[in-house]
Amino acid sequence: MSEPTLSLPRTNASPWQKRPFHRQYLMRQANDLFDFFEAASINPKGGFFELDDDGFPLGEDNGLRQIHVTTRMIHCAVIGSLIGRPGSDEIIDHGMRYLWEKHRDAERGGYFWSLDDNGVKDSVKQAYGHAFVLLAGSSAKLVGHPLADKVIADVTEVVERRFWDDKAGAVREEFSADWVEVPGYRGQNSNMHLTEALMAAYEATGNKDYLKKAERIAQRIIRDNAVPLGHRVAEHFDENWGVDKNYKHENEMFRPSGTTPGHWLEWSRLLYQLWVLGQKQHSWMTDAARSLFRASVDLGWDKVHGGFFYTLDWDDKPAIREKLWWPVAEAIGAAAYISAHDNEDYFQAWYRKLWDYAENHVIDHARGGWLSELSEDLTPASNLFVGKPDIYHALQACLIPLYPATGSLTHGIIEQDHTTRGSH
Secondary structure, three states, X not given: OOOOXXXXXXXXXOOHHHOHHHHHHHHHHHHHHHHHHHHHXXXXXXXXOOEOOOOOEOOOOOOOEEHHHHHHHHHHHHHHHHHOOOOHHHHHHHHHHHHHHHHEOOOOOOEOOEEEOOEEEEOOEEHHHHHHHHHHHHHHHHOOOOOHHHHHHHHHHHHHXXXXXXXXXXXXXXXXXXXXXXXXXXXXXXHHHHHHHHHHHHHHHOOHHHHHHHHHHHHHHHHHHXXXXXXXXXXXXXXXXXXXXXXXXXXXXXXOOOEOHXXXXXXXXXXXXXXXXXXXXXXXXXXXXXXXXXXXXXXHEOOOOOOEOOOEOOOOOEOOOOEEHHHHHHHHHHHHHHHOOOOOHHHHHHHHHHHXXXXXXXXXXXXXXXXXXXXXXXXXXXXXXXXXXXXHXXXXXXXXXHOOOOOOHHHHHHXXXXXXXXXX
């Protein structure tokens, strides 16, 4: 077990999140991300470009628009609007119109995975993509976008009718354009992001059915599976929700073999958030969240060079040894969120260590944005990712520590704004 006693010296024990300079640093980093991504990402033909390392549109592929890029940019622009970033509302509208008018299959229902300038590129309908549609719609409702209620109602109906498996308490994975299920697989990643989206939908609408679904998914993925596996989050399952430790897929980026410590970290924050929204009734969630964080550090952190290995095999050995930007971003968000509810030095000490690593190795100070991939020895690489895929993970890492840990980031921003206005 690595660094189990990592803690703060008593003379330096107050949380960074409460220090004025650190708070300025975080907001400056968030603003730098907006500067890098916002204007450059806007495709004048609709939707958003993905960007290369220098911040220019990536590749010559007729402007490929994948649904998670469209929806995450909407969500992040909502965050920008809520904190007062000029230009954000136009980006929300640009994205919402493309989501409703182009990604949505008006004839058969659901949302296409990708489009380009010539129309639909990949017509598959994935639970993962639909989770982010719900997140985008729920976020857009917070700023009063006129399409938000339509998107929420539409994607909720699709999730309920097509994807949700009430017996399992989780969602089916994938369908063709005309709703023929792709058989044989269930995945945790789509369910994890749907948990995030269901909580956002609950906050936006007050409908407790969203929260109940989120709690059922957490029980399926974490309580029933990850906890008995020593807080290792299984990624892949068969149709009957049996863990498939031998799963292999041609795309190791989106469906990597083995386990992915970054997802353990993501779940650790989401579980705390779910516990808060559920009126702190389910103590197993916070126990699991803390253990998931510790397991990710103990097993996934490179003790020689630093950074989280992308994947481990089932013997806890590094499999894909590259270090991606998003696990450290999720670790920062998790450490901040847990620290808001747990005074143990361990989480605050790791919060600082993670920011040290991000500042010195991941943030691209010369060009902007965060480097998407580093090799094992922390030199920039492009084996799994090309360019700087999106703003979503890094932005939330910068802003989660600044706002109350009483729900999602958007909820925290709104709550703090209400509190501030109420005090004047």
